[in-house]
Amino acid sequence: MPTFDEARQIVLxxxxxxxxxxxxxxxxxxxxxxxDIVAPWCMPQCDNSAMDGFAVRSDDCSSLPASxxxxxxxxxxxxxxxEVEPGCAxxxxxxxxxxxxxxxxxxxxxxxxxxxQVFILEPVKSGQHIRFTAEDVQTGETIIPAGTLLxxxxxxxxxxxxRALVPVYRRARVAILSTGDELVEMGxxxxxxxxxxxxxxxxxxxxxxxxxEPVILGIARDNWESHRSKMVEGLKAxxxxxxxxxxxxxxxxxxxxxxxxxxxxxxxxxEMKPGGPTAFGIHDGKPVFSxxxxxxxxxxxxxxxxxxxxxxxxxxxxxxxPVVSATLMNDMKxxxxxxxxxxxxxxxxxxxxxxxxxxxxxxxxxxxxLRADALAVFPSELQLLEKGSLVQCIILREExxxxxxxxxxxx
Numbered sequence: 001m002p003t004f005d006e007a008r009q010i011v012l013x014x015x016x017x018x019x020x021x022x023x024x025x026x027x028x029x030x031x032x033x034x035x036d037i038v039a040p041w042c043m044p045q046c047d048n049s050a051m052d053g054f055a056v057r058s059d060d061c062s063s064l065p066a067s068x069x070x071x072x073x074x075x076x077x078x079x080x081x082x083e084v085e086p087g088c089a090x091x092x093x094x095x096x097x098x099x100x101x102x103x104x105x106x107x108x109x110x111x112x113x114x115x116x117q118v119f120i121l122e123p124v125k126s127g128q129h130i131r132f133t134a135e136d137v138q139t140g141e142t143i144i145p146a147g148t149l150l151x152x153x154x155x156x157x158x159x160x161x162x163r164a165l166v167p168v169y170r171r172a173r174v175a176i177l178s179t180g181d182e183l184v185e186m187g188x189x190x191x192x193x194x195x196x197x198x199x200x201x202x203x204x205x206x207x208x209x210x211x212x213e214p215v216i217l218g219i220a221r222d223n224w225e226s227h228r229s230k231m232v233e234g235l236k237a238x239x240x241x242x243x244x245x246x247x248x249x250x251x252x253x254x255x256x257x258x259x260x261x262x263x264x265x266x267x268x269x270x271e272m273k274p275g276g277p278t279a280f281g282i283h284d285g286k287p288v289f290s291x292x293x294x295x296x297x298x299x300x301x302x303x304x305x306x307x308x309x310x311x312x313x314x315x316x317x318x319x320x321x322p323v324v325s326a327t328l329m330n331d332m333k334x335x336x337x338x339x340x341x342x343x344x345x346x347x348x349x350x351x352x353x354x355x356x357x358x359x360x361x362x363x364x365x366x367x368x369x370l371r372a373d374a375l376a377v378f379p380s381e382l383q384l385l386e387k388g389s390l391v392q393c394i395i396l397r398e399e400x401x402x403x404x405x406x407x408x409x410x411x
Contacts, residue, residue: 004272004339007272007278007280008304010266011266011305011309012308014282014287015287015309015312016313017169017312017314017315018238020035021169022165022167023168024164024165025158025163025165025166028150028155028168030149030150031169031315032316033146033147033148033166034168034169036145037143037145038143039139039140039142039143039161042138043161044132044133044134044136045133046097046098046133047130047133048096049095049105050130050131051094051105051108052092053105053107053111053129054089054111055084055089055090055091055092055105056089056105056106056120057084057102057103057104058124058126059086060086061104061120061123064120065119065121066119067118068087068089068118068120070088072091072099074090074091074092074093074096074097076093076094076095078093078096078097079097082099083100084102085101098130103126103127104129104130105128105130106122106128143161144158149318150166168315170238171213171314172212172213173213174214174215174240175215175236176200176204176214176217176242177218177219177240177241177242178197178200178218178220179222179243179244179253179293180220180222181221182194183195183197184196184197185219197218198295199295199298200216200217200219200243202295202298203299206306206307210311211314212310217230220242220245222253223253227257228260228261231257231258231261232261237286238286239286239287239288239310240283241289241290242254242291243292243298244292244293245290246278254279254290255279255290258283258288263281264283265280267280271338271380272304272340273334273341274297274300274301274341274361275304275341276292277292278305280305289301289309294363295363295366296366296369297363299369300341303396321395321398322394322395322401323394324346324352324392324393324401326346326352326353326376326390327355327390328385328387328388328389328390328391329354329387330357330387332384332385333385334378336380336381336383339378339380340378341375341377341394342357342376343358343359343369343371343372343376344356344357344372344376345358345371345374346395346400353393355374355391373396374393374395374396375396376393378391
């Protein structure tokens, strides 16, 4: 039985990125770039004005106020109308090409106009308010390397170079299957002993949250035929996630059917709590995650194993949630031998974070996940974590880290 860290290593060692596709620039937002983007030209392509004002020769402005004759006008998108002669100025707009002879632009608010004359009221330095050719990007420079997560800034850069189509890693199609005769779908009557199939929807939401595409297969009933037909369909996707039916009971058929379908099982059971009866294997190069059925265990094992694997499949380099150190505000006890992931709420203080248990840690109690900001790591060898001790916390609500000091955060 692998440890928590060993199980993660086994999973990620067997994951390969998906293929590459070219999508429209707008569809590329939030995707991972699959190839280096090289600048086909420099940027800016010519010296241009950074202000609305007047293009001047700085030597003409040594004595203030300097009186210059206005001899031309260059709008944004316009063409150079001639050289700036000594004693002259050319009206210019932001982004317009700077004319020859000019070595500075004076903002309009630092001038006064009288007829065809402009008076320069402030000192002029050579080069002021000019964006020089190639000062941002050089021709042939790698502007966005492969592996970059494409955000607003990258989309802007791609658009500036006319990249209408962008090579990105494919979104993973993830089949999701719940198992059990006790399950009903939303809208069906919930009678005593029956529960709504919430795991399919929570796992689908988690899959969609990271930019993958969920494919909900529904419910496999507790018989071989139902399991097999659903799993055959699920194995057509890029990855398959099942929930429940992975233990050793009479109706726990998941591993049996997957074995008959040719799955190479790489581990079953992990030294962790919750989520101990998790299984992982590979079928024709595709990962298959068999997660426990309790909703809390299902969500936590998805976070621990499936989430980083799916991110790697889609080309991401940052695979894990951020981790922070927090001061524990409750005593916590457990049996030795298994790493525990404790649901905690976090509060930020000047001296760092403080962690509070989010409630009773039974995996059937869903409310504790609603209250949980993080999962506190309770090491396998320890039996007691005393109030005031430092614990490592895997952040679930990453918005808590907005404005977080670098000293508080790692991972």
